[in-house]
Amino acid sequence: MAEMEPRVLTEPAQREISRLAVLAGQRLLQHGAESTLVTDVTSRLGLALGVESVEVSLSPSSMVITTLSQGRCITTTRRCQDRGINMQVVTEIQRVCIMAERGVLGVEEVHQRLNRIQPLRYNRWLVVAMIGLSCASFSRLAGADWPVFWLTFVASAIGMTVRQEIGHRHFNPLVNFGITAFVTTLISGLGVVWQIGEAPFLAMASSVLMLVPGFPLINAVADMVKGYVDMGIARWVMASLLTLSTSMGIVAAMNILGVWGWIS
Numbered sequence: 001m002a003e004m005e006p007r008v009l010t011e012p013a014q015r016e017i018s019r020l021a022v023l024a025g026q027r028l029l030q031h032g033a034e035s036t037l038v039t040d041v042t043s044r045l046g047l048a049l050g051v052e053s054v055e056v057s058l059s060p061s062s063m064v065i066t067t068l069s070q071g072r073c074i075t076t077t078r079r080c081q082d083r084g085i086n087m088q089v090v091t092e093i094q095r096v097c098i099m100a101e102r103g104v105l106g107v108e109e110v111h112q113r114l115n116r117i118q119p120l121r122y123n124r125w126l127v128v129a130m131i132g133l134s135c136a137s138f139s140r141l142a143g144a145d146w147p148v149f150w151l152t153f154v155a156s157a158i159g160m161t162v163r164q165e166i167g168h169r170h171f172n173p174l175v176n177f178g179i180t181a182f183v184t185t186l187i188s189g190l191g192v193v194w195q196i197g198e199a200p201f202l203a204m205a206s207s208v209l210m211l212v213p214g215f216p217l218i219n220a221v222a223d224m225v226k227g228y229v230d231m232g233i234a235r236w237v238m239a240s241l242l243t244l245s246t247s248m249g250i251v252a253a254m255n256i257l258g259v260w261g262w263i264s
Contacts, residue, residue: 022077045096
């Protein structure tokens, strides 16, 4: 059986494929994909569209790719600003890659599909209600009675509203987490001051659980285990700074109220 001849690409065609591959990788990195997935999808998409080889280099805030075709190399760099974790975008880009590998999509179709992908945003009040309910449920699991349950719900819901408002104004995430933790703890701490329920300190512990940076920590460990140590360290440091900012907001609110909740 005769082997298939490699696809002959002109320089403009290779340049367009390089742009599409780096665009896919850039959006994956911006929306929280782990490093292995970013490099894998970027390489697969470039190969599916016709280049012979794709080399990818990642840093915490940018990526560099080089495509090779008929001995010709094209290198391009993109800055990858954080756009927030969004698995819907990651899934859609993976779907485009698979369709390109199966020959369903060509270069032009991939370009159109990537440009059409927009982050899915849930209704903000639905998010607020579900965050409040989840934090309140944690307090219930910890043994809180119904007054403390509702106190936790109110504190975490208001805290999430504050977090959304600060996020919409594009403040630094460290400032966002610190102010959100401060407001949330201030509200839940009133339960200790006014002795709402049997164990009001549970509301102080449970209402700030929405600020735990679980996804960045998981990605950090995954990156380091899979060989992307620099990316893993960068994500670990950022998650640690978010945790520190949250802790400072909590301590500031406790100092103002003169209560120490679960610490005392």
